[in-house]
Amino acid sequence: MEAMPFDALIVPESWKTGGTQLDRIDSILRLAEPLLGVDRSRGDRAYIRRQPGGRLFITKDPRDTISFPIGHPREGRPRYAWAASPDGSERGTLAEEPPHA
Amino acid sequence: MAATKLQSNWTAVSFDSTPISRVTQVSFTQGGSLTAYAADGDHFPTVIVNTMSKPKATVTSGDAAALMAIAPGATGTFSAIHKDAKGEVGGDILYVLANAVAENAETSGAHGEFGTATLSLMAYSSDGTTNPLSFTRA
Numbered sequence: 001m002e003a004m005p006f007d008a009l010i011v012p013e014s015w016k017t018g019g020t021q022l023d024r025i026d027s028i029l030r031l032a033e034p035l036l037g038v039d040r041s042r043g044d045r046a047y048i049r050r051q052p053g054g055r056l057f058i059t060k061d062p063r064d065t066i067s068f069p070i071g072h073p074r075e076g077r078p079r080y081a082w083a084a085s086p087d088g089s090e091r092g093t094l095a096e097e098p099p100h101a
Numbered sequence: 102m103a104a105t106k107l108q109s110n111w112t113a114v115s116f117d118s119t120p121i122s123r124v125t126q127v128s129f130t131q132g133g134s135l136t137a138y139a140a141d142g143d144h145f146p147t148v149i150v151n152t153m154s155k156p157k158a159t160v161t162s163g164d165a166a167a168l169m170a171i172a173p174g175a176t177g178t179f180s181a182i183h184k185d186a187k188g189e190v191g192g193d194i195l196y197v198l199a200n201a202v203a204e205n206a207e208t209s210g211a212h213g214e215f216g217t218a219t220l221s222l223m224a225y226s227s228d229g230t231t232n233p234l235s236f237t238r239a
Contacts, residue, residue: 020106022192025238047197047235050131052151062197062235063178069227076228 005037008064008080008092013054032058035091104192108183112193113239114160116201116220117177123163125217127181129196129234132156132223156234158198158222165208165218175203179222182239193239200225200233 009032016024029046038044038060047062057066068074080092114121132155137146158179162168179201185192201222210216224233 022104022106022194025236029238045237047237049232049235051232057231063199065228065231067228067230070229
């Protein structure tokens with residue numbers, strides 16, 4: 001049985017490799033897109049955001065947020081249940097389906 | 102052919118789902134800024150920290166009417182694709198600035214030259230934590 005993809009990832013920025021911007025983006029997408037269940041043939045993409053502390057936050061929707069947005073009843077609380085992976089990444093599953101920011 | 106890993110020209114530029122054509126220039130900035138600390142007898146900063154980043158974007162187009170029609174304060178998603186220099190498949194980079202707020206639009210044109218307009222945008226974070234500027238391979 002195929003494992004369910006994750007909804008979000010946080011990976012160390014140091015995982016980026018390559019000599020060009022496209023190389024560095026691809027080095028992250030290669031590992032992120034399978035984990036997020038990205039199907040490029042359907043128009044899916046994994047969007048990468050640089051976060052403070054040398055981390056990259058990656059999801060399939062560029063409007064996703066790490067925490068519930070300001071004004072939401074759960075403002076400031078995590079949107080994802082995070083599981084630390086031995087490789088140093090964190091893999092997130094949506095705590096519940098929230099409205100977009 | 103493999104991607105050139107060089108970018109040239111912009112396509113699929115849009116703000117709040119409205120396409121922007123005749124684009125001659127796009128820029129995205131991470132908007133980082135530093136705060137320096139010094140005290141007592143210091144003559145130089147002893148601590149420098151990136152306490153705040155304000156991602157921004159600008160777009161310049163020959164379609165001045167389209168950009169001038171965007172009112173300051175208008176909010177939407179701004180996105181643009183920086184194309185592979187030779188148009189090779191897999192070489193385009195897509196930038197998305199979520200929660201982009203139009204700051205200003207200005208237009209100008211020199212005698213004997215094509216007129217242009219430039220729209221500047223800032224972006225806010227819905228939760229104060231998530232960077233509104235993202236990128237991916239198109």
